[in-house]
Amino acid sequence: MPPAxxxxxxxxxxxxxxxxxxxxxxSGVARxxxxxxxxxxxxxxxxxxxxxxxxxxxxxxxxxxxxxVPAFAKQSSVAVQVEAQPRPDAIALATTDGxxxxxxxxxxxxxxxxxxxxxxxxxxxxxxxxxMVVAYRxxxxxxxxxxxxxxxxxxxxxxxxxxxxxxxxxxxxGRRTAIVMRLAGTYYGDDKLEARLLAxxxxxxxxxxxxxxxxxxxxxxxxxRSRAVAxxxxxxxxxxxxxxxxxxxxxxxxxxxxxxxGRTWRxxxxxxxxxxxxxxxxxxxxxxxxxxxxxxxxxxxxDASGFLFPPGYPARRALGQDP
Numbered sequence: 001m002p003p004a005x006x007x008x009x010x011x012x013x014x015x016x017x018x019x020x021x022x023x024x025x026x027s028g029v030a031r032x033x034x035x036x037x038x039x040x041x042x043x044x045x046x047x048x049x050x051x052x053x054x055x056x057x058x059x060x061x062x063x064x065x066x067x068x069v070p071a072f073a074k075q076s077s078v079a080v081q082v083e084a085q086p087r088p089d090a091i092a093l094a095t096t097d098g099x100x101x102x103x104x105x106x107x108x109x110x111x112x113x114x115x116x117x118x119x120x121x122x123x124x125x126x127x128x129x130x131x132m133v134v135a136y137r138x139x140x141x142x143x144x145x146x147x148x149x150x151x152x153x154x155x156x157x158x159x160x161x162x163x164x165x166x167x168x169x170x171x172x173x174g175r176r177t178a179i180v181m182r183l184a185g186t187y188y189g190d191d192k193l194e195a196r197l198l199a200x201x202x203x204x205x206x207x208x209x210x211x212x213x214x215x216x217x218x219x220x221x222x223x224x225r226s227r228a229v230a231x232x233x234x235x236x237x238x239x240x241x242x243x244x245x246x247x248x249x250x251x252x253x254x255x256x257x258x259x260x261x262g263r264t265w266r267x268x269x270x271x272x273x274x275x276x277x278x279x280x281x282x283x284x285x286x287x288x289x290x291x292x293x294x295x296x297x298x299x300x301x302x303d304a305s306g307f308l309f310p311p312g313y314p315a316r317r318a319l320g321q322d323p
């Protein structure tokens with residue numbers, strides 16, 4: 001996505017304007033409608049008023065940069081700098097250039113209790129939910145079997161199906177996949193289902209799973225619905241007893257656990273949570289952005305990305321409490 005000779009005064013004005021643009025570019029300030037930076041780079045919107053820093057889970061990059069920040073910029077003068085967490089399993093509290101965060105936006109509430117103390121973040125607010133789905137390529141062996149009416153588990157068991165997943169010790173999605181399989185084993189009365197299917201699934205790096213599906217290098221994976229929607233993949237919904245979407249079934253989900261990274265992780269309802277940090281340099285401005293997430297424009301941005309809104313959301317919770 002040759003000039004004529006100009007008067008001296010115009011030339012000087014042009015040089016000053018160019019210098020001003022260069023200063024802005026080096027300062028990291030960008031317009032809200034500018035082309036989004038890569039997920040590892042910070043970006044900002046609407047450089048007027050008090051600015052805040054929001055660090056978000058890597059899976060939420062598209063939602064944040066193309067949905068929430070532009071929508072917020074239309075109704076607030078608060079500048080928002082956003083940056084993705086360095087790894088799927090990380091909770092950083094400052095940008096790569098050392099600027100302290102005002103808010104976190106996370107896709108895994110369990111990470112908060114594992115990585116933060118109540119002194120750093122006394123509470124969070126669950127603003128939206130997600131659901132686990134089977135994401136696949138329609139032209140794959142799995143896709144053709146499902147299109148022919150075959151049950152999804154039988155289709156996964158078929159020969160030639162290339163299922164992939166991520167490492168549970170390094171990625172929340174890897175843990176969710178294992179938990180979904182364990183819940184599925186209980187739901188369908190097959191105590192060997194989890195071990196059988198996970199053993200067949202190839203483990204790939206977190207940042208490669210979706211792109212491999214898109215390129216046809218894999219056929220099927222268990223993903224969050226929002227991630228599958230963003231990648232334009234076909235999805236197959238799972239029973240609510242195993243899809244981690246219902247906050248009212250927290251007890252059912254918690255019965256499934258997985259050992260990873262030296263600790264036990266239990267199943268829990270999926271929630272996108274905004275987390276005000278106790279050390280926020282701009283607490284008032286940060287709360288304006290946090291409140292926006294539960295407003296009608298904020299919800300429209302979530303909805304367009306495939307997220308859900310359980311009854312009672314937004315819901316404020318103490319650190320360590322289920323959504």
